[in-house]
Amino acid sequence: MPTLLNINSYHYPKGGADAVYLRHAALMAEAGWEPAFFSMVHEENLPSEWSPYFVSEIEYGKSGSKLDQLAAAGKIIYSLEARAKLKELLRARRPDFAHVHNIYHHISPSILGLLAEEGVPSVLTAHDLKLLCPAYTMLTGGAVCERCKGGRLHNVVAHRCMKGSLALSALIYLESSVHRLFGLYRDHLARVILPSRFYLAKFQEWGWPAEKLTYIPNFIEADQYTARPDPGGYFLYFGRLSPEKGVATLLRAAALAQVKLRIAGAGPAEAELRALADATGAQAEFLGVVRGAALSELVSDSRCVVLPSEWYENAPMSVLEAFAMGKPVLGADIGGIPELVRPDETGFLFASGDAEQLAARMRHIQGLPAPALRDMGNLASRFVRDRFSSKVYQDAMLGLYSALRA
Incomplete structure (x- = not known):
């Protein structure tokens, strides 16, 4: 063996x-x-x-x-x-x-x-x-950045890309430079x-x-999930609460669209996001970290799962999990998300960081009849079982x- x-x-x-x-x-x-x-x-x-x-x-x-x-x-x-x-x-x-x-x-x-x-x-x-980049998220000041392309790694220090810290950015610059120099x-x-x-x-x-x-x-082990495509009454975000995840944009959009939003997760931006929800009047409920059967129930009872990322997502497992449970995904048009979310088939896309467009998509989904969302959820479930x-x-x-x- x-x-x-x-x-x-x-x-x-x-x-x-x-x-x-x-x-x-x-x-x-x-x-x-x-x-x-x-x-x-x-x-x-x-x-x-x-x-x-x-x-x-x-x-x-x-x-x-x-x-x-x-x-x-x-x-x-x-x-x-x-x-x-x-x-x-x-x-x-x-x-x-x-x-x-x-x-x-x-x-x-x-x-x-x-x-x-x-x-x-x-x-x-x-x-x-x-x-590729010493700052693995490729973000500077909350925006996607590719200044280090072509070996210009010094930019990670010049822009203090690592948590705004000069010392930490310098260390990570040295790390990446050594690794590249010696082809490790x-x-x-x-x-x-x-x-x-x-x-x-x-x-x-x-x-x-x-x-x-x-x-x-x-x-994904899709057979371990039960597809329940009947749409519920709220939108759901589950994942880390950090700036690159775009949850602030989601809260602004939910307030504009006047829809119910539930947020499952924790992270360094939680206090700021709670304050934003209060300030905008978003109908948002923060649930903390939810795992296992409780998370599956939360996803299954939702209308749509939202992934509002503002960085180069790779191949987010949250999309596959939502699909496996028969739920369409409303995702930002960034990174690998568009490879998974097919507009009007397995979900919907919006321009990353655009709260107004996201709000428009949420209003559209809120107004869709149950059979349309159910058909989309069934298609998403088949898609993930066939391809992933x-x-x-x-x-x-x-x-x-x-x-x-x-």
Whole structure:
């Protein structure tokens, strides 16, 4: 039985990329690959027999001495500890293949050269645009920015793109510059997997060779969801409450359209968003973090799910989850969202950041008869089951692994 080494900074579902890392490992195990794991020590990690090989925790920005912070900064750029720990793992069990997810800042690409030296082919799923731009969201001052294109990485410092901090922006600039100078990602990865065609095109625009890139969309276990396409009376946003998600625009639009809105999630912008809801008179209810069956019930009872993003979304799982439950999606026309949301078929699109156009779409959806929304929800459910099933994903990944091991 071949062994697949799964690598990610967090060994628990902290975010979407971490959840994909765990689901991917489980799906490949079903296909006959024995899973091994390499990650970072964290108190919330899932139990693992591989945890003795995990690297020590790094959470840059936590309180500590200047020496501790300097050591953490060094690990962010090139972690000798991660390389040594991985070497121990490889001596105990040599994998046949390695699949990398998010490793920057915590594990670092120091491990990629070691895998190449040991003859273990590795691929990386790009969950964001970090390999292109030091600021992985490609946002500056709340707006999409591509100033770093063409190697002009100094812009991340000039515009203080990392949380408005000169020190943090300088560190991330140094990190990306070193990684590019020594080709730590590009020279050692056999392939980069892009879950959206938008990201595939963006990587090529920024200079990555086409032969290093492969498009494989995300998957969803659609059979675990029950499609309930009967429309409810409210619009729903579920996800992180941070500026790039466009929830402020959504609140303004809901106030203009005078429709009911429910918001499930938490994040750094929550207090500001609550104040905005009060100021605009939006009929918005903040529900906090909702997961599992409670979230499924919330989605199923909604009229439409809204994804008002204002950054280059990749291939958002929230769209696939909404579709699986028979709900159309009203999405911003940005990033990979238009690849999933087909106007008047599986949902509706609006210009990202345009509250007035979003309000117009919400009024239109509010006025649609139930049979029209029900038909759209049924079509969305079929679409996700046909195009984004675990079988489609598994076959594509196994085909890639086989080709790269040949």
